[in-house]
Every structure is written in structure tokens, then in C-alpha cells.
Amino acid sequence: MLPHEVMHLIGIGGGALSEGVAERRTRQICKKYNIQCAPVLHSKESKLIRLMDQLVGEDIVTEMGFNRNRNSSLTSISGR
Ligand SMILES: [Zn+2]
Secondary structure, three states: OEEEHHHHHOOOOOOHHHHHHHHHHHHOOOOOOOOOOOOOOOOOHHHHHHHHHHOOOOOHHHHHHHOHHHHHHHHHHOOO
């Protein structure tokens, strides 16, 4: 079973963006590798991240959700 909280071990915790990214990426990994997932957490945040994935792409959203230095991340993203 892959719990959402494991995703925080490779990223950061706290805030809607990080929680949504952690939840959505957890669900994606569980689906891809046919792993049983822990119960859904942060469903509203996860839906928001799904929309953001569609708008700007998963790589950028993941970077924004897990980067400890958000200002640096946004600067990097704006330069793409
Ligand atoms: Zn969390």
C-alpha cells in the first residue's frame, strides 16, 4: 500500500499545492504500477492539481509542489 504521506518524504508538506501534488502523484503511481492506495486525502486539492497538470504540464506542477524554494521554482519556470 502506498500512502500519500510517503510522497512528502521526497518533497515537502503543508499547503494546498503540496498536498494536492502529493495526493495526485500518489494516485498516478498507484494506478501505473497497480499498487493498492491508501484512502483518498485532499480530494479538492487533487482535483485542482489535475486541472493545473492539464494547463501547464505535470513537470512544472510537480516542481512547484515539491520545491522547497518556491520563488526559485517560479523564476525557473517563468524562464522556460
Ligand atoms: Zn499530506
